[in-house]
Amino acid sequence: MGKAIINKKINDTFLRRALKNFAAAYPVARAKAFEGIDFEALRGRISDFKQAGLKGLPELVSRFKTQAEQTGAKVYVCSSPEEANRTILEIIRSKGADFLVKSKAMTSEEIELNPYLEKNGIRCLETDLGEWIIQLAGERPSHMVMPAIHKNKEEVAELFSKETGHDCPPDIPFLVRTAREALRGGFLTGQVGLSGANVAMADSGAIGIITNEGNGRLVTTLPDTHIALIGVEKIVPSLKEALDVIEVLPKNATGQKITSYVSFIKGPTGAGRELHIVLLDNGRLKLAADPDFSEALKCVKCGACANVCPIYEIVGGHVFGHIYVGGIGLVLTPFFHGFDKAEEILKLCIGCKKCNEACASKIDIEGLIVDLRDRIRKPMGQKFLFGTMMKNRKLFHAALRTAYLAQKPFQGEGGRIRHLPLILNRETANRSLPPIAEKPFRDLVAERPATSDQRPATREKVLFYTGCLADFVYPEMCRDAKESLEKLGYEVVFPQEQTCCGIPARYSGEMDVARDMARINTDVLLAQEADYVATICPTCTMSLKHDFQKLLEGDDVYREKSLRLAAKVFNYSELAARKIGFGSAQPTARSLSGVEGNVVTYHDACHLKRGCGVYEEPRKVLRELAGVEIAEMTDCDKCCGFGGSYSIKYPEISQEVLKNKMENIKATGVSTVAVDCPGCKLQIEGGLEAAGTGITVEHSATLVARKLRQ
Amino acid sequence: MIDLFQESAEAVGTVVKRFVSTADAVSYVKGLAGDASPSASYLPPEIAGAFAGTVFAAPAELADTRLCISFAQAGIARTGSLLLELANPEQRSATALPLIHAVFLRGSSIVSDLYALGEILTRGLTSAKTAYLSITTGPSRTADIERVLTIGVHGPKELHVLVLEGE
Ligand code: SF4
Numbered sequence: 012m013g014k015a016i017i018n019k020k021i022n023d024t025f026l027r028r029a030l031k032n033f034a035a036a037y038p039v040a041r042a043k044a045f046e047g048i049d050f051e052a053l054r055g056r057i058s059d060f061k062q063a064g065l066k067g068l069p070e071l072v073s074r075f076k077t078q079a080e081q082t083g084a085k086v087y088v089c090s091s092p093e094e095a096n097r098t099i100l101e102i103i104r105s106k107g108a109d110f111l112v113k114s115k116a117m118t119s120e121e122i123e124l125n126p127y128l129e130k131n132g133i134r135c136l137e138t139d140l141g142e143w144i145i146q147l148a149g150e151r152p153s154h155m156v157m158p159a160i161h162k163n164k165e166e167v168a169e170l171f172s173k174e175t176g177h178d179c180p181p182d183i184p185f186l187v188r189t190a191r192e193a194l195r196g197g198f199l200t201g202q203v204g205l206s207g208a209n210v211a212m213a214d215s216g217a218i219g220i221i222t223n224e225g226n227g228r229l230v231t232t233l234p235d236t237h238i239a240l241i242g243v244e245k246i247v248p249s250l251k252e253a254l255d256v257i258e259v260l261p262k263n264a265t266g267q268k269i270t271s272y273v274s275f276i277k278g279p280t281g282a283g284r285e286l287h288i289v290l291l292d293n294g295r296l297k298l299a300a301d302p303d304f305s306e307a308l309k310c311v312k313c314g315a316c317a318n319v320c321p322i323y324e325i326v327g328g329h330v331f332g333h334i335y336v337g338g339i340g341l342v343l344t345p346f347f348h349g350f351d352k353a354e355e356i357l358k359l360c361i362g363c364k365k366c367n368e369a370c371a372s373k374i375d376i377e378g379l380i381v382d383l384r385d386r387i388r389k390p391m392g393q394k395f396l397f398g399t400m401m402k403n404r405k406l407f408h409a410a411l412r413t414a415y416l417a418q419k420p421f422q423g424e425g426g427r428i429r430h431l432p433l434i435l436n437r438e439t440a441n442r443s444l445p446p447i448a449e450k451p452f453r454d455l456v457a458e459r460p461a462t463s464d465q466r467p468a469t470r471e472k473v474l475f476y477t478g479c480l481a482d483f484v485y486p487e488m489c490r491d492a493k494e495s496l497e498k499l500g501y502e503v504v505f506p507q508e509q510t511c512c513g514i515p516a517r518y519s520g521e522m523d524v525a526r527d528m529a530r531i532n533t534d535v536l537l538a539q540e541a542d543y544v545a546t547i548c549p550t551c552t553m554s555l556k557h558d559f560q561k562l563l564e565g566d567d568v569y570r571e572k573s574l575r576l577a578a579k580v581f582n583y584s585e586l587a588a589r590k591i592g593f594g595s596a597q598p599t600a601r602s603l604s605g606v607e608g609n610v611v612t613y614h615d616a617c618h619l620k621r622g623c624g625v626y627e628e629p630r631k632v633l634r635e636l637a638g639v640e641i642a643e644m645t646d647c648d649k650c651c652g653f654g655g656s657y658s659i660k661y662p663e664i665s666q667e668v669l670k671n672k673m674e675n676i677k678a679t680g681v682s683t684v685a686v687d688c689p690g691c692k693l694q695i696e697g698g699l700e701a702a703g704t705g706i707t708v709e710h711s712a713t714l715v716a717r718k719l720r721q
Numbered sequence: 722m723i724d725l726f727q728e729s730a731e732a733v734g735t736v737v738k739r740f741v742s743t744a745d746a747v748s749y750v751k752g753l754a755g756d757a758s759p760s761a762s763y764l765p766p767e768i769a770g771a772f773a774g775t776v777f778a779a780p781a782e783l784a785d786t787r788l789c790i791s792f793a794q795a796g797i798a799r800t801g802s803l804l805l806e807l808a809n810p811e812q813r814s815a816t817a818l819p820l821i822h823a824v825f826l827r828g829s830s831i832v833s834d835l836y837a838l839g840e841i842l843t844r845g846l847t848s849a850k851t852a853y854l855s856i857t858t859g860p861s862r863t864a865d866i867e868r869v870l871t872i873g874v875h876g877p878k879e880l881h882v883l884v885l886e887g888e
């Protein structure tokens with residue numbers, strides 16, 4: 012993705028404000044709309060019937076076609092955008108028409124219908140207010156549900172003034188009234204109407220359209236000929252499933268309980284009227300049969316994955332997506348518009364999984380994004396790093412040790428790195444970085460292998476997997492984790508042969524390398540008997556517990572091993588929480604809340620909360636074992652912008668995400684942020700320090716160890 | 722059920738009036754119409770009868786009428802929605818074009834939620850005939866400019882529901 016356009020969006024103050032306000036308002040409205048409704052059950056049903064439908068999609072299409080034809084509609088299945096465009100042009104020409112009025116259809120954007128028709132002498136008029144604005148501006152939508160969210164009222168007023176020839180003030184009610192009047196004529200004179208559909212039912216041949224403005228009803232009513240352009244994946248078996256889609260869509264899209272109009276249309280209603288249903292394939296039937304990516308077609312196009320995405324919030328849909336935007340836009344683009352269009356945008360995802368949590372169809376959007384990177388061409392330079400170095404632990408660790416020496420000249424006061432040479436300098440300007448430690452944790456452990464504190468052999472044994480970042484940058488964090496787990500009654504052993512969990516390789520689309528790392532670590536961690544494997548990095552926890560299984564699914568030897576390992580892997584906070592109330596781990600007498608120094612705020616790491624489903628234990632551990640109170644911040648589980656190498660690839664975006672996080676932290680008034688992730692610590696601490704806030708960031712293990720030392 | 726319907730409908734900007742007598746409801750609607758000819762979509766005989774003497778707009782005049790009078794087959798309490806059967810395109814235009822839409826709704830036809838409407842919808846969609854079923858909730862709205870909610874973009878700006886409780 013071009014840095015120029017990213018920077019342009021980042022510096023577009025209106026866009027930033029609009030997206031930020033929406034990001035703040037949306038969760039509130041959404042929660043209210045879903046009050047009293049079991050969202051998990053609802054999206055579970057949608058996911059199930061959608062997935063089942065995809066398995067037999069050709070059959071569903073032919074059932075729908077037969078039924079719809081029985082009602083008197085004409086149905087066309089078009090395999091390509093060209094075919095769909097041509098079909099629509101022919102229908103319009105057969106009516107002797109040269110003017111098409113349209114209500115919103117993302118499929119029309121997908122096949123770029125308007126330019127095609129205009130080229131062939133057909134005038135097109137978008138009547139959805141947002142789409143009309145976009146049409147007048149000659150742009151493309153930046154959100155699937157709110158296409159013109161990036162336009163401010165001044166820009167709209169200018170466009171309307173130009174179009175109507177009257178001077179329009181930037182007054183929203185006035186502008187809406189202007190649109191009503193200007194478009195009315197179009198409805199009354201349009202010869203053919205075109206709409207999309209949100210759902211289509213195979214048992215009745217009916218389609219369902221959801222709108223707010225009322226233009227959908229006018230477009231499907233005033234002209235005698237109605238064309239509905241519908242993606243084949245919108246077909247569901249019957250009304251029962253359609254109702255679930257209608258139930259979820261407006262709530263998840265904009266936080267409305269239901270839109271102003273939901274219309275079910277079956278056949279051409281009225282004498283002399285025609286209904287043409289153009290079913291768009293454009294790669295969908297192939298995708299539906301794809302063993303790895305068919306899940307993407309479960310999408311009901313609610314746009315929620317964009318609404319909650321921290322990166323979308325910074326750059327908007329013109330950067331974060333192609334025609335379809337947001338997380339699912341990244342996934343669908345290669346299939347609908349070609350892999351060449353997708354390569355760059357796929358890198359923009361930071362992997363926070365917020366979208367998965369909100370998805371109306373329970374799609375593992377983030378997982379699909381990661382897997383897709385594996386399918387696209389690999390950039391050259393990665394080869395040595397991932398192909399040779401990562402697989403060889405000694406080589407990799409030797410490189411990290413060399414880096415310790417190389418960084419020395421750049422260390423400033425307190426040993427932190429504030430100025431890096433060359434290009435890295437600009438990109439790290441807003442944060443300070445911790446140096447690579449002189450002695451990684453693995454060396455410290457090797458020097459002092461056994462603890463003198465030998466308790467009975469009945470202690471549960473924990474293998475400690477630190478992860479590279481903690482090992483080489485935060486050895487003291489590892490020490491605190493080991494020491495506190497020991498004090499809580501575990502026997503803790505650090506296997507020296509452990510190596511990188513493979514996530515960086517996986518995120519860069521190097522699945523073979525990731526698979527090798529998974530095998531190496533699985534062997535290392537199963538080599539000795541142990542009750543648990545403890546990690547202090549959530550990305551590693553997620554990788555060991557969930558990703559290894561997925562990566563090694565097809566490996567007859569390692570499939571079973573990966574499952575055995577997964578059952579033992581826990582995050583530090585989970586293991587610590589088990590010991591609350593045992594021996595020396597009596598709940599601490601809590602200090603009065605509000606006392607300076609005893610209140611922290613907690614930042615949920617993306618991979619711990621959404622990657623592992625862990626968010627209660629860390630809070631318990633902080634309260635009961637570290638003896639602190641928690642002042643929760645707004646959006647405590649929203650990404651900090653680190654994302655591993657993301658913060659180096661897209662430092663400008665990463666920094667903006669971090670700014671939002673820092674604002675929320677500062678608003679709590681605390682002086683300590685507790686985290687359970689070395690990556691979050693690195694990112695947030697760096698930002699807070701560069702901004703001179705005096706707020707520190709500590710891993711829970713450090714806070715617990717400190718308390719237990721008292 | 723009617724209370725919940727009223728609450729939900731008012732929350733999205735619908736004007737809800739409850740009447741024990743159909744005659745009172747009709748005179749309320751006549752008041753909305755003023756001197757101009759209203760348009761109408763389907764009305765059941767007992768309501769149509771009460772409008773004896775009212776001159777309705779002809780199809781060609783629909784674009785200029787101020788008020789449309791309709792009848793809803795059912796209501797949804799949870800969302801304050803109305804189900805309108807609008808297979809006739811002229812009746813459909815009549816409900817979509819004017820500034821004000823006044824809809825009669827029998828209190829007894831209000832169901833709890835969208836799913837409870839399933840049976841009526843299925844009947845409408847699986848019969849041999851063509852169908853156009855519209856679930857209407859509140860006046861036409863948009864938030865497409867700066868996400869500011871604005872009422873009355875392409876459809877009616879006012880939606881009045883006359884709940885008939887006296888059956
Ligand atoms: S994982 Fe996070 S960054 Fe990636 S698309 Fe989903 S919400 Fe956006």
Ligand code: SF4
Pocket residue numbers: 309310311312313314315316317337338339366369370371372373374376
């Ligand atoms: S992927 Fe999920 S959240 Fe995103 S638009 Fe589709 S259904 Fe909605």
